[in-house]
Amino acid sequence: MDTVSIQNFREVLNDKNTFFLTSHVDPDGDGIGGMIALYHALKALKKDVRMILSGPVGQKYLFLPGANLITTGIPNDLPTDKNTVLLTVDAPNIPRLGFDIESLEALDPYVVNLDHHTSNENFGDLVLMDAKASASCEMVFYLIEKLNLSWTPEMATACYAGILTDTGRFRFSNTRPETFLAASKLLAEGAAHEQIVRLLFEEKSYGRLQLEALVLNSMKKEGPLAWMHCTNSMVERTDCDDTENLVNRLTEIQDVEIAVFLREVKNDLTKVSFRAVNSIDVNQIASKFGGGGHAKASGAKLPYDLETATKKVLQACNDALN
Structure with missing residues (x-):
């Protein structure tokens, strides 16, 4: 992410109070982890924050701290104006979110699009894009760092889970030096490495x-x-x-x-x-x-x-x- 994009997001934080975070249909650890890390960060800034998906959270991700707060469907009580921010994580376009398009358009939110997919359609009012990032959670990590926000073990665990997911535990070619720097800091901030590896990659049902x-x-x-x-x-x-x-x-x-x-x-x-x-x-x-x-x-x-x-x-x- 470039400096201008980060400054623009900082202005959004200063100007708006209501945020609802979401990700693509059938979200993986990167989408869910990014949502949760941002949720805790925005809550620390005293924002009104909610996490929503078009479908249920996968059973394997429910251990992540805050996953139980994710709801299904668009809430009926969200303000319908540009003072409400729809922050999408890891989604290349609006239809991929899985919601009824007309219902989203009726809300008329200010849309922030955070993603690392090369297929992203650059939708929204503010695009936070980095195709070189290994994961959207790597982007979330550096965004939180640039905003000088404090980490908690809960945030670190969610963000680390997303990075592990999209890099295949650092096996895939998208892994870069910045990825390891982010992972190192997240571990230092309390990311539950052993639990994440066991529950996301090793433990399977019969x-x-x-x-x-x-x-x-x-x-x-x-x-x-x-x-x-x-x-x-x-x-x-x-x-x-x-x-x-x-x-x-x-x-x-x-x-x-x-x-x-x-x-x-x-x-x-x-x-x-x-x-x-x-x-x-x-x-x-x-x-x-x-x-x-x-x-x-x-x-x-x-x-x-x-x-x-x-x-x-x-x-x-x-x-x-x-």
């Missing part, structure tokens, strides 16, 4: 492990392209719908350059996750289907059944490889 087994059994590979899928019947058999980060298992395969995970949602909707291991830009592939993200990690939703979506996605991946 159903999740059963689901992984079924999904991995669907795995296929042709040259540098590997893919697998999850059907609704798999979810029903295991009583588990947690497929987060399953696509990363495919990146463990030797000589794979593109990994694809397809999740059947319903007969005419399939969610797709893309991962790149080397130089392929999967953001460009996802954008062909109206999705986006990063060069190394992107996603999209296709209005097709699983079989049709698979054919279209594999063709696009092969085109990119060739």
Whole structure:
């Protein structure tokens, strides 16, 4: 983030009192962690702050301090003017928030867009953007630092969880020196490293492990392209719908350059996750289907059944490889 953007945000803080924080649909640790860290920071400034999502918080994130304060849906008592700030974290555009667009427009809030995705559409009244940041939570860390706000263990834990999520525990290529500097300071401020690693990356339900087994059994590979899928019947058999980060298992395969995970949602909707291991830009592939993200990690939703979506996605991946 540049100095001008930070100064503009400081002016927003001086001018406005009501903030509601949100993130994209099916938020991960980066979106939720960023919301929570900013919530505590704004509360310390005596602001009226709320956290809202279009859907429920994932079970695995409920241990984060403040996650229990996140509500679902747009509150009925929010002021409908520019004195209310909608601060979006880790969302590339307004539709990705999952709310009814007309309901948001009726609020007519002042919109602050904080994100690190290259696919961000630069929406809002104030854009806080840094495509080089490893995570939105890395941006949140440096924003809080530049504003000279004090850290609490709760803020540090939420922010650290987001950075660990988006860097794959510092394994991904988006990890940079500034990432480690942020992580070091957050640990010094009381981030619960052991708890975060255990609950977000190591501990899994029995159903999740059963689901992984079924999904991995669907795995296929042709040259540098590997893919697998999850059907609704798999979810029903295991009583588990947690497929987060399953696509990363495919990146463990030797000589794979593109990994694809397809999740059947319903007969005419399939969610797709893309991962790149080397130089392929999967953001460009996802954008062909109206999705986006990063060069190394992107996603999209296709209005097709699983079989049709698979054919279209594999063709696009092969085109990119060739």
